[in-house]
Amino acid sequence: MTIALPKGRLFERVAALFARIGHDFSVGERRLVAEDRSGGMRAILVKNSDLPTYVHHGIAGLGVCGSDVIFESGHEFFELLPLPFGGTQICLAGLAEDDSWRNGTGGRLRVATKFTRFTRSFFHGQGIPVEIVRLNGSVELAPVLGLAPYIVDLVETGKTLEAHGLEVKEVLGETRVTLFANRSYYKYHFPEIDELVNRLSNVLH
Template identity: 30%
Template sequence: MLKIAIQKSGRLYEDSVKLLKECGIELNNGNKQLKTVAFNFPLEVYFLRDDDIPQYVYDGVADIGIVGENVLLEKNKDIELLYRLGFGRCRLSIAVPKAMKYDSVNDLKGLKIATTYSGMLQQYLAEKKVDAEIHEISGSVEIAPGIGLADAICDLVSSGSTLFTNGLKEVETILQSEAVLVTNKKLPEEKKTILQKLLLRINAVKTAKNNKYILLNAPNHQLGNIFKLLPGMKSPTVVNLAEEGWSSVQSVVNENDFWDVIEKLKQFEAEGIIVIPIEKMIV
């Protein structure tokens, strides 16, 4: 049985549970249990505070965990980052009052900075050779300048709306963060086998999200140009149409390249382009 720790509430909880379900793992977490066992996969799930997950994985109480990269780096435990999961994206940034004149990181010298992430902030300031006072607090960091507790803050930022509401502006980014899968480095071989099965499923789900399946009709004299755009997993699938000189082409396109590819396909006389989401993609 593989034991995984995920956030019991907060910004990573829903996406973590959704990922496990997309991997075909059925959970019953009725009444907000702190521990549950999957029905159809050898997996036991612990629901914990985000800040506690690195310690639980390091101690071997949990074998693996899903945690924010910002927490992983701040806690600095000797555990392994296995997989970047692509959700829960945010950044750890320094913000100052809007009215403050700010030209460079040197303007932070001598200021008092409130944060929950004192370790990463201290490292960043040391790298920049900036001498500032770090005031460690937990929760509601953004109000610190407004009540006179600090001159600036270092906190997680997603949209920036919370900073704006509290009269702050973002001036330095310390870290781009997302949810990551981590593991204890001393995992027994039998648990490594289960983990590899889980990773196969996670990779199939994440790869599918990053790609689209497309079908189109095109004149045969343009197929060479289209094949260069649509390599697919090995090569496109081509089927002759009833209309002479035309073919149906089926392939896979990366999400990041999608619209550029579509525009070029139109230039190569492609018609009837159909785009289909991919549920799972095993490469």
């Protein structure tokens, strides 16, 4: 069973969780593939935003990443188990002194974000036309430098926003870290996967 896990902070927490059910993904420095010591699982470590692609193509049957990343990928998976860490809020933010959002923008809402699919889907769902500027990082700069008055981004503590004179205008949704599966892989291997999900559920609850 191959599982795609995100590199970075989230990996440590996911690895700790799997260790509790006997799957130890010890990775050496710079290693991107980890064999579980029990031999039952193999983990591949990939960039968060690439993770759904590996699962979608069946390179890994399972994956763990944020629901925001899954949604942005545009692919459909079976979401098997939400994990109790790494969840956060996805928010519309702008300059603290800018309140035009609440009063209507008189036209399209111009938003800088890397969450383009979510942003379009959310605002169109509300009947609000939106103009999206795609950025891949440091989106807080967009309102400061005048690229776009608003951003849509994940907000954990709000300190980064505050440091740039921005504030949350509206919480648009909650994201959660999820164990998910390629649909075909799940259908073929469902007994083993259900058993894994049950074991994870048992240590989580």
